[in-house]
Amino acid sequence: MAAPYAQKHIYGWIAFAISLCIAPFFFYPILLMKILCFALFASAFNLMLGFGGLLSFGHAAFFGSASYVSAYLAKEWGLDPALSVLAGTAIATILGAAIGSIAIRREGIYFAMITLALAQLVFFAALQLKFTGGEDGIQSVPRGMLFGFIDLSDNGQMYAFVAVVCFAALLFVQRIAASPFGQVLQAIRDNETRATSLGYRVDRYKLLIFILSATLSGLAGAMKSLVFQLASLTDVHWSTSGEVILMVILGGIGTSSGPVVGAALIVWMQEYLASFGAWVMVLQGMIFVACVLAFRRGIIGTLRDTSSFMSRCLKM
Numbered sequence: 001m002a003a004p005y006a007q008k009h010i011y012g013w014i015a016f017a018i019s020l021c022i023a024p025f026f027f028y029p030i031l032l033m034k035i036l037c038f039a040l041f042a043s044a045f046n047l048m049l050g051f052g053g054l055l056s057f058g059h060a061a062f063f064g065s066a067s068y069v070s071a072y073l074a075k076e077w078g079l080d081p082a083l084s085v086l087a088g089t090a091i092a093t094i095l096g097a098a099i100g101s102i103a104i105r106r107e108g109i110y111f112a113m114i115t116l117a118l119a120q121l122v123f124f125a126a127l128q129l130k131f132t133g134g135e136d137g138i139q140s141v142p143r144g145m146l147f148g149f150i151d152l153s154d155n156g157q158m159y160a161f162v163a164v165v166c167f168a169a170l171l172f173v174q175r176i177a178a179s180p181f182g183q184v185l186q187a188i189r190d191n192e193t194r195a196t197s198l199g200y201r202v203d204r205y206k207l208l209i210f211i212l213s214a215t216l217s218g219l220a221g222a223m224k225s226l227v228f229q230l231a232s233l234t235d236v237h238w239s240t241s242g243e244v245i246l247m248v249i250l251g252g253i254g255t256s257s258g259p260v261v262g263a264a265l266i267v268w269m270q271e272y273l274a275s276f277g278a279w280v281m282v283l284q285g286m287i288f289v290a291c292v293l294a295f296r297r298g299i300i301g302t303l304r305d306t307s308s309f310m311s312r313c314l315k316m
Contacts, residue, residue, distance in 0.1 A: 032159060034228075038244070042259035047216070056210075064236030067221040071229075089219045258300035270284075
């Protein structure tokens with residue numbers, strides 16, 4: 001059974017790669033890049049929630065801090081885009097280690113509230129620190145020349161850069177989820193007491209997945225700042241943390257492609273329902289409620305369960 005399962009995943013990734021190549025011919029590159037950035041952000045969050053069972057209300061802290069650092073280094077220091085993205089990702093990793101080491105001391109809602117409280121500290125720091133630009137943020141961030149010869153001011157080349165990085169990062173997320181490390185995380189999620197009795201150092205696993213999730217969230221935020229040439233308070237606001245939770249729930253918690261689908265749907269709604277003004281939040285809420293009622297385990301989760309059920313019925 002393992003071979004067909006692996007083969008199916010390979011075909012899925014090949015189809016995903018092909019769709020990334022042809023998508024710019026049908027959709028606006030900026031919209032596609034936004035979807036990819038938030039798909040990576042949602043996948044990073046799903047890695048922690050879906051496989052580690054850790055619900056964080058403060059993941060915007062990592063997304064936004066990387067966005068600010070990457071934007072500042074690109075604009076003020078004139079750093080190569082790749083280096084500025086790596087620097088922003090590194091800051092998110094350090095912040096993730098600091099916040100994670102505190103948050104994992106508690107469980108459940110207490111864990112979630114600690115992450116929210118610490119994320120709010122990051123938000124107020126972004127509001128007050130001089131280099132962040134306060135309420136104005138960091139604007140007109142230059143995309144620069146990648147490796148000195150690839151002009152990222154061209155949307156086509158910028159899209160290629162974002163697509164390659166996001167594809168590699170999403171593949172990495174899938175590899176983690178399917179690895180022995182990912183299996184231990186799922187065991188901890190399902191029965192932490194039993195995992196502890198088997199000799200696993202639960203807190204260490206929780207901290208590692210928290211840091212990995214923060215790192216990948218930072219990578220998404222750093223790229224987002226270059227795509228839109230802007231780092232703002234929205235990136236570190238609690239509503240961004242809520243948005244990524246919505247993406248994961250909508251797509252399917254614990255599924256590999258669910259966060260991507262959820263991110264694409266949410267970003268698409270924001271883009272094409274914007275003409276409704278203040279009503280856009282009401283419309284989004286109605287669509288979300290309808291999806292939750294129709295797809296109890298998320299869109300991908302429900303489709304997967306339905307497919308498995310149909311396969312079992314055909315074999316009978």
